[in-house]
Amino acid sequence: MLITCPYCGPRDVIEFTYQGDGNRERPQPASQNLDAWNAYVYDRLNPAGDHNEIWQHSGGCRAHLRVVRNTLTHEVLSTAFARGGHKTESRS
Amino acid sequence: MAEHQLPERQSPLEPEYHPGSHGNFEHGVDVILSETRPGSILQLAAWAGEEKRLIEVVRKVTGLALPDGAGGGVGNGARAAFGFAPGKFTVVDEAEGLAQAFAGAITPAIGTLTDLSHGRTAIRIAGPKAEWVMAKFFAIDFALPAFPLGAGRSTNHHDIFAQIQRSGADQFDIYVFRSFARSFWKALCHASEEVGYEVQ
Numbered sequence: 042m043l044i045t046c047p048y049c050g051p052r053d054v055i056e057f058t059y060q061g062d063g064n065r066e067r068p069q070p071a072s073q074n075l076d077a078w079n080a081y082v083y084d085r086l087n088p089a090g091d092h093n094e095i096w097q098h099s100g101g102c103r104a105h106l107r108v109v110r111n112t113l114t115h116e117v118l119s120t121a122f123a124r125g126g127h128k129t130e131s132r133s
Numbered sequence: 134m135a136e137h138q139l140p141e142r143q144s145p146l147e148p149e150y151h152p153g154s155h156g157n158f159e160h161g162v163d164v165i166l167s168e169t170r171p172g173s174i175l176q177l178a179a180w181a182g183e184e185k186r187l188i189e190v191v192r193k194v195t196g197l198a199l200p201d202g203a204g205g206g207v208g209n210g211a212r213a214a215f216g217f218a219p220g221k222f223t224v225v226d227e228a229e230g231l232a233q234a235f236a237g238a239i240t241p242a243i244g245t246l247t248d249l250s251h252g253r254t255a256i257r258i259a260g261p262k263a264e265w266v267m268a269k270f271f272a273i274d275f276a277l278p279a280f281p282l283g284a285g286r287s288t289n290h291h292d293i294f295a296q297i298q299r300s301g302a303d304q305f306d307i308y309v310f311r312s313f314a315r316s317f318w319k320a321l322c323h324a325s326e327e328v329g330y331e332v333q
């Protein structure tokens with residue numbers, strides 16, 4: 042499986058670390074809403090198909106990435122920096 | 134006024150650094166391995182949106198025209214610079230004291246400067262089979278069109294993080310953690326045995 046890092050270009054999946062479901066929304070740290078915290082910690086869509094994920098290019102530029110991956114085919118449909126600001130053109 | 138005395142830096146490769154020809158060199162030496170021992174190895178990081186200002190600081194302090202773009206880099210023999218991550222750059226100088234030269238130039242509004250001169254070891258691999266040996270180590274494309282002269286890449290070999298700059302058509306400079314450098318060096322020597330290598 043190859044993931045195309047927006048900075049480094051296509052790299053083997055072994056260079057990346059999965060950082061979890063990209064659909065989660067973290068409540069404000071001071072939030073007392075237990076349902077929101079429960080959803081953040083436990084609720085997962087677990088789709089058979091396209092899935093929003095957070096990955097880190099830990100064995101490369103160490104940027105955190107938003108990746109859309111198909112959980113059935115492992116096809117990586119898109120990658121982008123998880124946080125804006127550094128707008129660097131991809132080489133590929 | 135007394136000269137500022139810096140402690141003499143010792144090479145972590147020293148116990149395994151054996152100058153001369155090794156391996157299968159009967160038909161010639163196809164790679165040359167060496168430790169370049171730069172005096173200064175710096176990591177510069179720009180805050181988001183400040184990358185161009187940092188690149189301008191690099192130009193003013195070192196005279197290196199760092200290209201703006203992923204993995205862009207440049208070198209002039211004595212000094213080299215390359216991008217290794219978004220907004221982050223490695224700058225290397227043969228001479229010591231580059232951190233002091235940058236200290237006033239990188240203001241807190243632009244970004245940060247980290248002196249890694251004692252934290253990284255620089256290994257150079259050169260020769261007609263340099264790409265071949267590197268390709269055994271790292272799963273990236275070392276062909277000249279994909280990895281142009283001066284460009285930098287971040288990758289790793291068995292969890293040893295490596296920054297690589299192409300410093301010649303058939304020459305690469307590899308920056309690895311000092312604490313892992315000897316292990317990496319031994320592996321690199323083993324990998325070079327089949328093509329015949331010389332340690333300089």
